[in-house]
Amino acid sequence: METLTRKQKIFNFPVVKIVLALLTFMAVVIIGQQIAVKLLALTPLEKDYRNLLKGLFVSFLCILSYILFFKKYDKRAITEFSAKGLAKNLTIGILIGFVLQSFTILVMYLNGNYNVVNINPVSFILIPFAIMFTVAIIEEILVRGIIFRIVEEKLGSYISLTISSLLFGVFHLVNPHGTIISGICITTAGFMLGAAFIYSRNLWFPIALHFAWNFTQSGIFGAITSGNEKTSSLLEAKIQGPEFITGGEFGPEGSIQAIVFCALGTILLLVLSQKQNKIIPPYWKK
Secondary structure: OHHHHHHHHHHHOHHHHHHHHHHHHHHHHHHHHHHHHHHHOOOOOOHHHHHHHHHHHHHHHHHHHHHHHHHHHHOOOOHHHOOOOHHHHHHHHHHHHHHHHHHHHHHHHHOOOEEEEEEOOHHHHHHHHHHHHHHHHHHHHHHHHHHHHHHHHHHHHHHHHHHHHHHHHHHHHOOOOOOHHHHHHHHHHHHHHHHHHHHHOOOHHHHHHHHHHHHHHHHHOOOOOOOOOOOOOOEEEEEOOOHHHHOHHHOHHHOHHHHHHHHHHHHHHHHHHHHOOOOOOOHHHO
């Protein structure tokens, strides 16, 4: 009986739980992508549609694996992916992400650093849609669903928010053309996405916000996202000017104004969460 209790304690230790969850989740993502590529290669579909379906398939596997893993591991209902309030969480998240990114681009436009040179067919948004939808789900499950949520159970909302946001920023520093400013911005965005989870207690909200932020940046306004290669987009634009406003080769989310807008979003969500008693204290204050 003692051995069983000791094993239970080991498996319930936050670091062990996080490591096992991350390993399981990443294995599902990698294997799922390989399966999707091989199956879709057998179809006569065009590349854009294959990428869209691959993104949807991998996203479905990500959510399913998260639900099954923690339902078995924690022996609980997975409320983070509850359908209750789904439309509201998706709508508000997409709206916030779109507005904040649009303001970021607007600052560039008003400063003469952003000029539209061409408007492409709507079909051009398929690739960025598929990429950003999948990226949002994978990163939010990894950082907010696994790391933030498990650490929060012991150390409380604010400490967990700080740890997960710093990790989020560090993860993106390995992206091409990363700078100190871009690292600060991604870290601030991590605080905003974590605050979105605290406020909603649902992963759909930060996923929608994350997706809209990235998709608006690359799929609509035609800018680079996180230093990665530029994708096709609705608007083709010429972006030039000071790096602290344009983000340089990292993209607009590496700009000063992006940091400001993400910080404002974070403050608003945390104030609302505090008023509604959604902040969890660390275990020594419970």
